[in-house]
Amino acid sequence: MSLKRIDLLICCGSGCVSAGAIKIKDQFHSVLKDKGLTNEINIIETGCMGPCDYGPVMVIYPEGVFYKKVTPEDVEEIVEEHFLKGRPVKRLMLQDEEEKNYLTNKEIPFYQKQVKVALANCGYIDPESIEEYIATGGYEALGTVLTTMTSQQTIDVIKKSGLRGRGGGGFPTHLKWQMVHDNPSEEKYFICNGDEGDPGAFMDRSLLEGDPHRVLEGMMIAAYAIGAKNGFFYIRAEYPLAIKRIKLAIQKAKEAGLMGENIFGSNFSFEAEVRTGAGAFVCGEETALIHSIEGQRGNPTPKPPYPAVQGLLKKPTIVNNVETLGNIPTIILKGAEWFSSMGTQTSKGTKVFALTGDVRNTGLVEVPMGITLRELIFDVGGGIIGDHKFKAVQLGGPSGGCLTTQHLDVPIDYESLKERGAMMGSGGVIIMNEEKCMVNVAKFFMDFCVDESCGKCAPCRIGLKQMLEILKRIDSGNGKEGDIEELQRLGETISKLALCGLGQTAPNPVLSTIRYFRDEYEAHIRDKSCANKVCLDLMHFEIDKSRCIGCSLCSRKCPTKCISGSREDKYTINQLSCIKCGTCMDVCPVKAISKVPGMHPDVKAKREAEAIKQQNQDE
Amino acid sequence: MIKEICKKYAPHKDNLIQILHEIQNADPQHYISNEAVDTVAEYLNIPANHIYGVLTFYTMYSTKPRGKNIIRLCESPPCYIKGSENILRKLKVLLGVNVGETTKDGLFTLELCACLGVCGNAPVMMINDDFYGDLTEEKVEEIIDKIREMR
């Protein structure tokens, strides 16, 4: 037997795996074997460490050295230099702006404003080991609740903590629980909603992958509080690793006697199983999710009856989000006061956000509620990539809204965001630089919602489609006066009339971009111009004759043969045939070709002539 | 074979989605045939039209034969912002197919999908159960070549 001297923690969350973490891990195993070091060094696969942009990442203890973007070729050097000679490999460490290396993971600014509650163990323990979870205090909360507290006392602690649902709406967790607790029904169910589908959100996946026992423990505490004996994890099929990990966690908990009959010698017995989705965004809505578990199409049904009254198999059912459950064991262990000491008046505790888009440090972060957008994007996120400026941030996925520079000092909590037309949603934060066209972004979100609409209710099925058509019209240069007002009218109507949350919130991206970027919509409609040169019909390519050297490369590469000229006369683009593929700009050796905002006058004239001709024919 | 898969599950309607997943994964062409639907309908004692209703509702199921490798490229906003359109164009050129089509050699089917939840490494695609992130046009070419070689 030999003592281990190094714990090598390799992030094996889906982000790092997609960047090649498994290859790195295998390489470490083989190099350590070659050098006879397997007895001295532990290789541990952890869940997501957060800074996905730098993947594959790893942390080496006892020092806590953090390495980024490791390749299989780096492995030999890490072993040789760091493990054998004690000299950390500087070029793989993160650096600050003055190129000073950050020596340990604790020094990295990305982690400094973060407070990890739900994600406390993600990236720190081996998610496949129940022992490591127990070492961090795991299952202590469950044991305490079962042996010393009544179900009502458990609910009261959660009530006092002020915990609200982390999946989107922010409904107070204890209110739901109390409703089912008070229901005399013999059979009740508990469902963990792992059907995370908001584009740009991946905290639930990371938590299920990185610390599955925490979610399982949270579920068992909740099930005890409401009196349920059966639980379901509903996880989308796009998350195979999360499904595997939670299944393993259930199996290990059973083997350890932490799940099954009379847990901790109490009267509480519990079984859980995993159900998977099959690719339908709307199944994140609780009534749709319940139908999906029942083996049906995932169509939502009107509420009431709420699932708390009539849910799975018509029995009282609680549907809680993954992150919500992840907070529960810690609230029980550290107390309601500790939890409610973080955050704002109405929003307590911490929230996990997924930073994506044009931000330097993409990845997963957990911060106290009430932090400002500026701190989140610039301090934790490290600001905008490259020489660009911050333009807008989309919070809450396709149900959320776009906020802009004027909102950077808004504290993030459920109410502040809602007032300004955005929402917390599941915590997806998509950051955009000044090159993005907001009309195009709004169209993109609308396209997503139209695709994902289940088609059951008319406002969502027909109304969203109409909104999308108008946006496409504006985007293609056929926008009319009154289109903006029509979008607003439709959006407000759909918000009021749609059956479920998907439809009710789907107009938000359009409504919020109109609210804060109305001038862009107007320029698209009136001036037929996309200032950011994103909407293809509202921009064109031009050759600067003073720079053109007449080499004919663009003309030869053009797929539609719409560029003509000669060495003497230089080259010009026939705007009527141009498909705006951009090949000419890419191949030009002297960079004489550029994008210019606005529809070209030739195209405009042709379209107007066609419109008149059409009109005459109609008459 | 389909009967054997069914028997792993209790004959309750709520197991339908799991059974369909397993049938589709076991099929070399990644689809659910009419015969399979009939077998499942009989086993679970539910009408076949209910099963078709479910099959066509969820995007991951196919009632038509597909390639050996299903490529699912994420088309959600975080990937779009990071240039997924270029990746799609590259894939179409490399494979010579449009979205929803299968290559002539039956090796690949190209599909688009909603967010895969790996947005920190956008743009992202999934081939069968494996994720590929931080995609560039060169990287895509490498990945496709590698799978072609493995055959």
Next chain:
Amino acid sequence: MKTLADLKKIREKAQEEMKLRGGTTRIKVVVGMGTSGIAMGAREVMKTFLEEIANRNLTDVLVTQTGEKGLSSLEPVVDIIEEGKPKITYGNMTPEKVKKVIVEHIVNGRIVSDYVVATGN
């Protein structure tokens, strides 16, 4: 598992396995593993520390490594760092000397002055 006491037992054992990540140890042994240290036998010294500490089940000791310190003529060099006490540096270490340092210094708290080459920072 039926009681919180059972859980505590598992937790204590598991925490032991994870102590490298926790950083709450009584004594830290730092072996100098620069090129000259390794040339002079630092690998054997490191191995002996790891094996002996495991065999004796000394749960509050952490072994780690560092680079060259410039004491080439005294390699292999080992630092023993204890909270609130001056750092002790031993030089010219061998597996036999390691065993003595473990028994005398780490277990019984008596510095083996014959091997000491420096004290303090």
